[in-house]
Amino acid sequence: MQCNAYDLEHKVAIVTGASRGIGFATAELLLARGANVVISGRKQEALDSCLDRLSAYGKERVRAVMAHGGDENGIQRLVGTASDTFGHIDILVNNAATSAHYGKIMDAEISAWDKTFNVNVRGVFLLTKAVLKAGMEKTGGSIVNVVSVGGIMPVEGLSIYNVTKAALIHFTKQLALEIGPQGIRVNAVAPGLIKTKFAEVLWSNDESRDAYESSNPLRRIGEPQEIAEAIAFLSSPAASYVNGQVLTVDGGGGFLKGS
Numbered sequence: 010m011q012c013n014a015y016d017l018e019h020k021v022a023i024v025t026g027a028s029r030g031i032g033f034a035t036a037e038l039l040l041a042r043g044a045n046v047v048i049s050g051r052k053q054e055a056l057d058s059c060l061d062r063l064s065a066y067g068k069e070r071v072r073a074v075m076a077h078g079g080d081e082n083g084i085q086r087l088v089g090t091a092s093d094t095f096g097h098i099d100i101l102v103n104n105a106a107t108s109a110h111y112g113k114i115m116d117a118e119i120s121a122w123d124k125t126f127n128v129n130v131r132g133v134f135l136l137t138k139a140v141l142k143a144g145m146e147k148t149g150g151s152i153v154n155v156v157s158v159g160g161i162m163p164v165e166g167l168s169i170y171n172v173t174k175a176a177l178i179h180f181t182k183q184l185a186l187e188i189g190p191q192g193i194r195v196n197a198v199a200p201g202l203i204k205t206k207f208a209e210v211l212w213s214n215d216e217s218r219d220a221y222e223s224s225n226p227l228r229r230i231g232e233p234q235e236i237a238e239a240i241a242f243l244s245s246p247a248a249s250y251v252n253g254q255v256l257t258v259d260g261g262g263g264f265l266k267g268s
Contacts, residue, residue, distance in 0.1 A: 035104065145193060
């Protein structure tokens with residue numbers, strides 16, 4: 010009998026930015042597929058609420074650690090909790106991100122550049138390095154970075170964010186080349202406009218939403234669960250020969266205008 014290639018039973022995953030949106034949907038789906046999951050986020054209250062909801066899959070299978078991309082101590086706590094609780098780490102989903110500036114790229118303050126890069130690029134590097142050192146580099150695994158269609162092509166209004174996501178796309182490809190021989194696959198998922206709190210400034214704006222929906226072949230905005238499915242696929246044995254790739258999940262594309 011052939012095993013289910015999408016099954017994640019006995020796998021251990023870390024999902025960042027998991028207190029809402031794509032991160033929460035991903036954590037829930039990985040749990041449903043059998044994985045043990047450690048979630049992280051910036052606010053303890055939000056994490057506690059998520060932990061209560063995710064505990065329906067078994068309290069012993071999920072943990073929550075408050076941390077964000079710029080918090081090196083938090084990153085160490087996050088990785089340590091996963092290793093100490095479950096013994097190993099098989100899957101890392103780098104989903105946490107921030108956007109400190111909406112508008113034209115040359116109108117941004119240097120503080121916005123620093124904050125956005127600190128979380129979206131530097132934080133991903135630090136957490137990935139910590140996970141590799143915690144044992145993934147010996148046992149193999151899967152790393153999935155959540156990027157954006159804005160990292161592939163310019164999107165009005167999201168200037169600095171787009172630049173960081175472009176950097177993360179190249180980080181994905183470079184790392185896939187370097188650690189593939191160790192049995193670790195590194196891929197990225199590039200969402201289009203998704204109905205999350207993070208992107209609310211775009212989809213709650215009538216002009217932006219109408220322009221996107223009318224130009225998108227599916228005539229709608231995506232849902233967090235649809236991105237979670239792509240992440241779960243790349244995390245699973247079903248994607249065992251997929252490495253260094255960027256999976257675009259945007260309904261076929263659409264015009265996106267910042268507010």
